[in-house]
Amino acid sequence: MPNTNQWTLIAHNISKSFGSAIALDQMSLAIPAGQSVSIMGPSGSGKSTLLHCLAGILRPDSGDVSLGDEPVSLSSDAARSRLRLERMGFVFQDGQLLPELPALENVALPLMLLGRPRAEALGRAADWLARLGLGGLERRRPGQMSGGQAHRVAIARALVHSPAVVLADEPTGALDRATGAEVMRVLTAATRDVGASLVLVTHNPEVAAWCERHIEIVDGRMLAGALS
Numbered sequence: 335m336p337n338t339n340q341w342t343l344i345a346h347n348i349s350k351s352f353g354s355a356i357a358l359d360q361m362s363l364a365i366p367a368g369q370s371v372s373i374m375g376p377s378g379s380g381k382s383t384l385l386h387c388l389a390g391i392l393r394p395d396s397g398d399v400s401l402g403d404e405p406v407s408l409s410s411d412a413a414r415s416r417l418r419l420e421r422m423g424f425v426f427q428d429g430q431l432l433p434e435l436p437a438l439e440n441v442a443l444p445l446m447l448l449g450r451p452r453a454e455a456l457g458r459a460a461d462w463l464a465r466l467g468l469g470g471l472e473r474r475r476p477g478q479m480s481g482g483q484a485h486r487v488a489i490a491r492a493l494v495h496s497p498a499v500v501l502a503d504e505p506t507g508a509l510d511r512a513t514g515a516e517v518m519r520v521l522t523a524a525t526r527d528v529g530a531s532l533v534l535v536t537h538n539p540e541v542a543a544w545c546e547r548h549i550e551i552v553d554g555r556m557l558a559g560a561l562s
């Protein structure tokens with residue numbers, strides 16, 4: 335069972351520069367299993383860089399990231415990819431679903447990549463689609479759905495393998511206000527259901543308000559919330 339208290343996500347003194355631009359400046363942060371956290375800050379403040387370092391997509395120049403007992407930043411590319419596949423789910427603004435695949439197979443994909451039998455993967459994907467109110471839309475491709483529906487498919491895909499952490503970067507950025515609120519309601523409820531923590535980057539306070547804890551960063555440094 336992946337979702338126990340062992341899955342605290344910890345960043346310790348991480349820094350990351352791109353040329354002369356300092357994106358993250360000695361940032362430390364601990365997110366206990368099951369907690370939802372918003373990360374807010376102006377454009378260019380380092381939000382996406384932080385999220386990518388937490389996910390092991392980017393490696394910080396110094397400092398380290400761990401998820402429970404698993405090193406994130408200090409392991410090999412292959413080990414980081416494996417950890418992402420097994421323990422993390424991702425929800426991004428758009429372009430996250432494979433356009434040529436029906437909803438059912440989009441959702442089943444993480445389980446298939448983990449080597450689960452196809453029938454089991456499709457069955458669990460169907461359960462998740464039903465759970466998120468998308469029963470009957472299994473055969474639709476992303477282009478044949480509304481923006482809100484496609485986002486719910488992406489949420490199902492992020493959660494289908496019961497990850498320890500869900501990472502979301504501006505997940506509602508392309509949606510109108512009411513649809514964005516509905517997507518946040520579904521995202522926070524589903525994440526809570528599986529016991530995963532949620533790390534959500536947004537510049538929108540209404541979206542951030544769905545989280546339990548709030549962190550603000552400016553110029554790659556934390557303003558508030560790091561210790562709460």
Ligand code: ADP
Nearest residue numbers: 352355356357376377378379380381382383384
């Ligand atoms: P945010 O998500 O808060 O808008 P980012 O984390 O994307 O901010 O960027 C933080 C800083 O790092 C910015 O100054 C940005 O220009 C720079 N940066 C981010 N990614 C790259 C990259 N791949 N190459 C060069 N500079 C980058």
Ligand code: MG
Nearest residue numbers: 381382383503
């Ligand atoms: Mg960003």
